[in-house]
Amino acid sequence: MALMVVDGRLGPALAAAAERAEAALDRLLPSGDDAQSRLYEAMRYACLGGGKRLRAFLVIQSAALFHVAPRAADRVAASVEMLHAYSLVHDDLPAMDNDDLRRGKPSCHKAFDEATAILAGDALQARAFEVLAEPDTHPDPAVRCELVASLGQAAGARGMAGGQMIDLLAEAHKLTEAEVTRLQMLKTARLMTWCCEAGAILGKAPAPLRHALAGYGRDLGLAFQIADDILDELGTLEEIGKTPKKDAAAGKATLVSLLGLERARAQARMLAEQAVGHLDPFGPPADTLRDLVGFVVTRRT
């Protein structure tokens, strides 16, 4: 297995997913000139024109495995990108990680103000669930309910928000390796897992295939987070588009600080191999998802 090779398929597939997600977001986010248009602008600022759109890519690629209508996949992709954007807006707030930069531009509360950023995050989360529940997302309402309920779980106190809580507490006391892994599982891997499962839910896939995709998403998410920590340690502001060495400065333990760079890299490689292994039942149609694993652990931005 050549994890380091990002072959020619991946670049165009990532670009295509990003373009589809951007178009869907533009269509689904509120706009207009009324009394609260400042809120629409902040929501659009937080969501549009940036980001790797990895989560949209995961939804679109996993949905394609089950021949889901592209329009349905695009709505779900936009929905998860809204949820991800809301979490970044709130994480960047002064009371949270206090970061002035995001995706190479001022974070939402710097471009607008704190109150607007809080409300924009809140409204993005509401819109994410609303979009999933709307009839255009899937003809079967049972499928839409399952998307909403599982995203609620992935985003809530036992998912992304819970992970961010642990992350904040980590500034006060040093976490162990097991605690850091739990943090990363909740904060990052849960939502990536959901993205991959979303394709299976949309495609009404049999349980074993859904579980295989969930396993792929989880291991990919954990590998992604370690790669992120390594970038945070080694990267420059220009490369990563946000303030580097934030975790070290805040006294937070990461797998890099706990294991050292080499063992952290080995851990990421091991997770990457596991992720690829989960894709065995899907054969060649999953090649783009396989390629993504190499990209995620070797990316420089």
Added chain:
Amino acid sequence: MALMVVDGRLGPALAAAAERAEAALDRLLPSGDDAQSRLYEAMRYACLGGGKRLRAFLVIQSAALFHVAPRAADRVAASVEMLHAYSLVHDDLPAMDNDDLRRGKPSCHKAFDEATAILAGDALQARAFEVLAEPDTHPDPAVRCELVASLGQAAGARGMAGGQMIDLLAEAHKLTEAEVTRLQMLKTARLMTWCCEAGAILGKAPAPLRHALAGYGRDLGLAFQIADDILDELGTLEEIGKTPKKDAAAGKATLVSLLGLERARAQARMLAEQAVGHLDPFGPPADTLRDLVGFVVTRRT
């Protein structure tokens, strides 16, 4: 019509709804002793043991008109109380209305800290949608999807969050009477409207009955907000459980400051009569909802 009379039916009905909502919230909010248990505590602090539970009451009473299973109504009531509690937690933040008191006790960011309060609000919103989408809420997934989509709309940029945005902008420029009414429509009446419609959605009511309940909820919500402004103007901290005269201190226009106390009271009475009028198609079973209108415009807390 004797709007001032709160007869003997209403008190026990309000108490019963509050008890049912409290029990459902206790059941549906996360708990446990794990790494993020501080987040669960903040969510419970924000939701449990306080409030008039008007929104839960509206869901429970409107659902009863269509003989909806009480367990289903209780879940929806808990869900809207979570959403309402999240909005209060975020509204009280220093960057927003900066209020240290809520329901007579320290607001969430004072009892915990700002970051925890932001996350608790976020996780409450996610849980509210998750609960609606779960199979226990209604056997028909189309009903659950309609609840999720319509709550998303009522809570988002064109609903509650949009209203809060206008409210924040109101500190910078004086609003007209029409703008204040729009603000109150979005910030308060949209969610109360939803509560009343939720009963009709759960009961698969015919469209005219659903619209009648929506009209009731809207007029009740607008009357409620005027009554709230009057209390804010006249009440003491002990009576209202939060800092009085906040709007005046912030230089915000309310219907009281624009119209004066007497015309504001007359407006509330007019809305109250309209609200009661919407209930005509329901006959005696809607008597408790009729009684509520008098309570809302004459309440002292």
